[in-house]
Amino acid sequence: GENVEQHPSTLSVQEGDSAVIKCTYSDSASNYFPWYKQELGKGPQLIIDIRSNVGEKKDQRIAVTLNKTAKHFSLHITETQPEDSAVYFCAASKVNFGNEKLTFGTGTRLTIIP
Amino acid sequence: ETGVTQSPTHLIKTRGQQVTLRCSSQSGHNTVSWYQQALGQGPQFIFQYYREEENGRGNFPPRFSGLQFPNYSSELNVNALELDDSALYLCASSLSGRQETEAFFGQGTRLTVV
Numbered sequence: 001g002e003n004v005e006q007h008p009s010t011l012s013v014q015e016g017d018s019a020v021i022k023c024t025y026s027d028s029a030s031n032y033f034p035w036y037k038q039e040l041g042k043g044p045q046l047i048i049d050i051r052s053n054v055g056e057k058k059d060q061r062i063a064v065t066l067n068k069t070a071k072h073f074s075l076h077i078t079e080t081q082p083e084d085s086a087v088y089f090c091a092a093s094k095v096n097f098g099n100e101k102l103t104f105g106t107g108t109r110l111t112i113i114p
Numbered sequence: 115e116t117g118v119t120q121s122p123t124h125l126i127k128t129r130g131q132q133v134t135l136r137c138s139s140q141s142g143h144n145t146v147s148w149y150q151q152a153l154g155q156g157p158q159f160i161f162q163y164y165r166e167e168e169n170g171r172g173n174f175p176p177r178f179s180g181l182q183f184p185n186y187s188s189e190l191n192v193n194a195l196e197l198d199d200s201a202l203y204l205c206a207s208s209l210s211g212r213q214e215t216e217a218f219f220g221q222g223t224r225l226t227v228v
Contacts, residue, residue, distance in 0.1 A: 045219070102149075
């Protein structure tokens with residue numbers, strides 16, 4: 001089955017700096033890669049996703065890149081703000097007619113230092 | 115906030131008991147997936163329901179079972195509770211049969227087995 005590894009497990013950055021979280025996956029058939037933000041006591045919130053026919057996607061301060069050959073994908077947050085502090089999870093899935101059993105990474109606790 | 119609601123939010127059960135968790139999917143969604151999230155870990159896929167049928171199952175024993183109703187809401191049942199079943203149980207709804215297949219999570223049910 002699919003295996004997703006996520007690094008680093010914890011990350012602290014100064015407010016205004018950039019944060020990068022990296023994930024690798026094992027199943028070359030995976031074609032959908034979402035990123036979720038989870039705040040304390042809440043469920044995961046989808047923040048951005050990318051499909052295997054795209055190499056990069058950006059939404060304001062958040063961007064995701066995908067390298068299918070290397071089976072790597074990364075989350076980039078620029079101009080970080082205190083409200084970006086949370087646990088971030090990457091995930092991978094084989095989407096076929098909406099089947100989206102998500103395999104998650106182990107999470108990155110991001111702390112923004114004011 | 116997503117339109118996915120889960121009940122109850124917190125629950126304490128004794129080892130050996132049975133529990134039922136409930137999920138109302140987002141309007142227009144026809145697929146419900148359940149995940150178990152142990153403390154400090156990423157969510158683990160339990161199973162998925164589409165049109166009232168189980169549509170994929172993760173590595174969980176048969177004492178984890180589920181239902182989906184005609185209105186696409188769902189239940190997760192766990193029999194013979196064990197201490198290791200203590201976790202946050204997450205429900206995610208999505209729409210199958212379309213290009214867009216994002217999964218939106220509820221806030222979860224925190225189950226404690228004592």
